[in-house]
Amino acid sequence: xxxxxxxxxxxxxxxxxxxxxxxxxxxxxxxxxxxxxxxxxxxxxxxxxxxxxxxxxxxxxxxxxxxxxxxxxxxxxxxxxxxxxxxxxxxxxxxxxxxxxxxxxxxxxxxxxxxxxxxxxxxxxxxxxxxxxxxxxxxxxxxxxxxxxxxxxxxxxxxxxxxxxxxxxxxxxxxxxxxxxxxxxxxxxxxxxxxxxxxxxxxxxxxxxxxxxxxxxxxxxxxxxxxxxxxxxxxxxxxxxxxxxxxxxxxxxxxxxxxxxxxxxxxxxxxxxxxxxxxxxxxxxxxxxxxxxxxxxxxxxxxxxxxxxxxxxxxxxxxxxxxxxxxxxxxxxxxxxxxxxxxxxxxxxxxxxxxxxxxxxxxxxxxxxxxxxxxxxxxxxxxxxxxxxxxxxxxxxxxxxxxxxxxxxxxxxxxxxxxxxxxxxxxxxxxxxx
Amino acid sequence: xxxxxxxxxxxxxxxxxxxxxxxxxxxxxxxxxxxxxxxxxxxxxxxxxxxxxxxxxxxxxxxxxxxxxxxxxxxxxxxxxxxxxxxxxxxxxxxxxxxxxxxxxxxxxxxxxxxxxxxxxxxxxxxxxxxxxxxxxxxxxxxxxxxxxxxxxxxxxxxxxxxxxxxxxxxxxxxxxxxxxxxxxxxxxxxxxxxxxxxxxxxxxxxxxxxxxxxxxxxxxxxxxxxxxxxxxxxxxxxxxxxxxxxxxxxxxxxxxxxxxxxxxxxxxxxxxxxxxxxxxxxxxxxxxxxxxxxxxxxxxxxxxxxxxxxxxxxxxxxxxxxxxxxxxxxxxxxxxxxxxxxxxxxxxxxxxxxxxxxxxxxxxxxxxxxxxxxxxxxxxxxxxxxxxxxxxxxxxxxxxxxxxxxxxxxxxxxxxxxxxxxxxxxxxxxxxxxxxxxxxxxxx
Numbered sequence: 001x002x003x004x005x006x007x008x009x010x011x012x013x014x015x016x017x018x019x020x021x022x023x024x025x026x027x028x029x030x031x032x033x034x035x036x037x038x039x040x041x042x043x044x045x046x047x048x049x050x051x052x053x054x055x056x057x058x059x060x061x062x063x064x065x066x067x068x069x070x071x072x073x074x075x076x077x078x079x080x081x082x083x084x085x086x087x088x089x090x091x092x093x094x095x096x097x098x099x100x101x102x103x104x105x106x107x108x109x110x111x112x113x114x115x116x117x118x119x120x121x122x123x124x125x126x127x128x129x130x131x132x133x134x135x136x137x138x139x140x141x142x143x144x145x146x147x148x149x150x151x152x153x154x155x156x157x158x159x160x161x162x163x164x165x166x167x168x169x170x171x172x173x174x175x176x177x178x179x180x181x182x183x184x185x186x187x188x189x190x191x192x193x194x195x196x197x198x199x200x201x202x203x204x205x206x207x208x209x210x211x212x213x214x215x216x217x218x219x220x221x222x223x224x225x226x227x228x229x230x231x232x233x234x235x236x237x238x239x240x241x242x243x244x245x246x247x248x249x250x251x252x253x254x255x256x257x258x259x260x261x262x263x264x265x266x267x268x269x270x271x272x273x274x275x276x277x278x279x280x281x282x283x284x285x286x287x288x289x290x291x292x293x294x295x296x297x298x299x300x301x302x303x304x305x306x307x308x309x310x311x312x313x314x315x316x317x318x319x320x321x322x323x324x325x326x327x328x329x330x331x332x333x334x335x336x337x338x339x340x341x342x343x344x345x346x347x348x349x350x351x352x353x354x355x356x357x358x359x360x361x362x363x364x365x366x367x368x369x370x371x372x373x374x375x376x377x378x379x380x381x382x383x384x385x386x387x388x389x390x391x392x393x394x395x396x397x398x399x400x401x402x403x404x405x406x407x408x409x410x411x412x413x414x415x416x417x418x419x420x421x422x423x424x425x426x427x428x429x430x431x432x433x434x
Numbered sequence: 435x436x437x438x439x440x441x442x443x444x445x446x447x448x449x450x451x452x453x454x455x456x457x458x459x460x461x462x463x464x465x466x467x468x469x470x471x472x473x474x475x476x477x478x479x480x481x482x483x484x485x486x487x488x489x490x491x492x493x494x495x496x497x498x499x500x501x502x503x504x505x506x507x508x509x510x511x512x513x514x515x516x517x518x519x520x521x522x523x524x525x526x527x528x529x530x531x532x533x534x535x536x537x538x539x540x541x542x543x544x545x546x547x548x549x550x551x552x553x554x555x556x557x558x559x560x561x562x563x564x565x566x567x568x569x570x571x572x573x574x575x576x577x578x579x580x581x582x583x584x585x586x587x588x589x590x591x592x593x594x595x596x597x598x599x600x601x602x603x604x605x606x607x608x609x610x611x612x613x614x615x616x617x618x619x620x621x622x623x624x625x626x627x628x629x630x631x632x633x634x635x636x637x638x639x640x641x642x643x644x645x646x647x648x649x650x651x652x653x654x655x656x657x658x659x660x661x662x663x664x665x666x667x668x669x670x671x672x673x674x675x676x677x678x679x680x681x682x683x684x685x686x687x688x689x690x691x692x693x694x695x696x697x698x699x700x701x702x703x704x705x706x707x708x709x710x711x712x713x714x715x716x717x718x719x720x721x722x723x724x725x726x727x728x729x730x731x732x733x734x735x736x737x738x739x740x741x742x743x744x745x746x747x748x749x750x751x752x753x754x755x756x757x758x759x760x761x762x763x764x765x766x767x768x769x770x771x772x773x774x775x776x777x778x779x780x781x782x783x784x785x786x787x788x789x790x791x792x793x794x795x796x797x798x799x800x801x802x803x804x805x806x807x808x809x810x811x812x813x814x815x816x817x818x819x820x821x822x823x824x825x826x827x828x829x830x831x832x833x834x835x836x837x838x839x840x841x842x843x844x845x846x847x848x849x850x851x852x853x854x855x856x857x858x859x860x861x862x863x864x865x866x867x868x869x870x871x872x873x874x875x876x877x878x879x
Contacts (some may be wrong), residue, residue, distance in 0.1 A: 002513065018472065019876040021471055021472070021475055022474075022475050022476075025471060025475050025476040025477070026476045026523070029476045029477060029478045029479065029588075030476045030588070030594075031589065069613045069614075069615075074589075099718075100590065101579075102543065102579045102582055102583040102586075103543050103547055103579075103590065104588075105542065105543065105577075105579055107543070109542055109544045110546075113544060114784055116548075162612065163579070171734065194612060194613060219685065225457075235473070255861070277615070277616065278616065279728070280620060281478075281616065284469075284478055284618070285469075285618070288465070288468040288469045288471070289468065291468075294571075308619075309618075309619075311619075311621065313484065313604040313605060313606065313619065313621065314604055314606070314621065316484075316485075316604075316621045317486070317604055319623065319624065320485070320486040320623065320624030320663065321663075322659070322660060322661055322662060322663050323660040323661075324660060324661050345795075345796070345797060346776075347794065347795045347796075348795050351795060368708075368709050369663060370709070370713050370715075370739075371708060371709070371712070371713065374712075374713060375661065382486075382602060382603065383603050383607055394838055394840075395797065395838075395854075396797070396854055396856070398797070398856075399796070399797030419626060419627075420627075
């Protein structure tokens, strides 16, 4: 009776969960902008002030935002842009141009993209006419004609800035920074990069035109803040339709973040890396285990998610090898032990394996050489072993020098976990020299 | 599993049907389903799935996407010799037939993203779109910006799209040096012996009982499991050898229950198959037709490697023998082997060798042309004039890839060679000219 009543006044659990998934997934996967960037107030203020000077007063600027992957460079910039565009006059006045080093791989493509995004006159429909030189001349002409007071400011946003520095002669960067230095149309050049040494990549003439203004986003997050962040990331927003479910969920999250095993797991993740993206990955995995029949995140979910994140992928691959392939890897390990990391070829490995068969093995019958070669080639395909020299066609495949790309501890650990590993193979692996 | 079905927004029957088609993969399939979520929810930008060959990576993905009728594009990176082909295929399967005409002739990634955005605005689906890239390890060899761009495609095109990469190789070998958006890693573990048995037993022969087929699979795994865990390979071998297995039953020699006799009959046959069919020495057709139907002795057919012996002219044979001796013997022993009056050489000094330095382990060493000719004149008993034809034969041996020439800087003046034939090959050659090569090889003294 009471159960039915609950259902009448509130949404059913399935729908609630669906809503929760919707909200949290958008947070973790779609990188939705937060209200205010956390832990980077000074940088935010600095960048906002700078861009406002360009947008309102027509001052030309250039700035680099530098920080490791997943430290929130794009988020900061987008927050600032959102805030900037909310100002009344600026909204109509500013022209943002977004470029990405991954997409615009050379200056020609970048230039087309700029003209397209600026909606310049030579664009008809979707096609851009004219050669590279004409385009550049046209664009520079258009920028030069403007002056501080009358023309609209342009914001050039260069994502993956370091890739633009690999373009030929750095023509695009030179021209953009040159415009920003001389009294022409007001532009702001904002570069985002994850390379700390990005200034070393620039040519001298380009470097001298850059304002050397850098905003560093180096995370100074303490573990307490990290934990707070986890809680706020998992909590539901105020405007969630079902208040009862909202309370239950947020209380559940609060107790979850005080649970000792969960704190340990988060501490381990914090120690390995502090960026938000790996945290989002972890939380996403935990969230995917929530369903209508289990409408809350339990500590076990987080532990399981962390196990999936932390797993050693090479150990997984080793687990799936056949006995013969495993024996070859052990033979390679022994060769590495004896000859101290010298490269080996197939003949040596086969010789070592044959010695094992003659002396010790009872469980494995003799394999023909071609069968062993096939196993060896499979290992090479999996990139567990790598050829030392690239000129493969010249040498017979038995005599190609190879290198083992596995650690001894990895091999031993894989042996322990291997299902139904014969005892003599195990003993052979343990014995010091073959 | 049952819990999952309640809320995912798909029909129960469909999910039921999907799960039936994925034996031994329900853990992975349900995890994938949970990650994909409901069709209109946001999805993680990229998922990287790795696992051994034939562990059901593409099968699981395709069955899920196809049966649940989601918009998806699958591209095999082997087929895409240029990135343009890749873009074209993605657009074709996501947006229909006339979408690819918007791309220019050799499109860049920038064009692709622009066209994608444009089409996306026109046909904004509520559902998540999926792009499956099979054999993703080949993406590394294409343009350097392709892999990082696909990993953050969701951000670049601003659409609810998920990129799924399938590969045999672990993610550590993919990471570009300036880093990228890290995908979600998912492992498909190998099938255990029991699971292999279960899957293989499913396609049993209609005219025999499933138990008999299962017993056959058990014997097959007993022979092949320590060498091969590839499901496809095992299935192929099972299909090839089943008719041999039931032969005694058809002739009425044994009953179905007499597994021991059946085992005795099939086991040597399977061992032979490992040396021939498994290595593709004998093709499957040859194996089926000649061996099973005509009841010849298995393996009597000459395999591919048996055809490797080539007919050579008389002097070419000796040249090749001389090259082999020059490659595998140290130069300091030449005097002892090939000179009649070689003076005194201390035997202990001569026989000083270690296993590691054995040339049959380390591979052939290069030698100059002069040494080749000196050994050649010593092993050929008759007088041979150094005519053009002898030198011609050396260069034609190089063309046949029986010899390798090293360092192309000097063609005429003291070129260096290496011998590129195996011991078995040279033994066969020297037998035809009745020359005992083992007596002259330092490693076999």
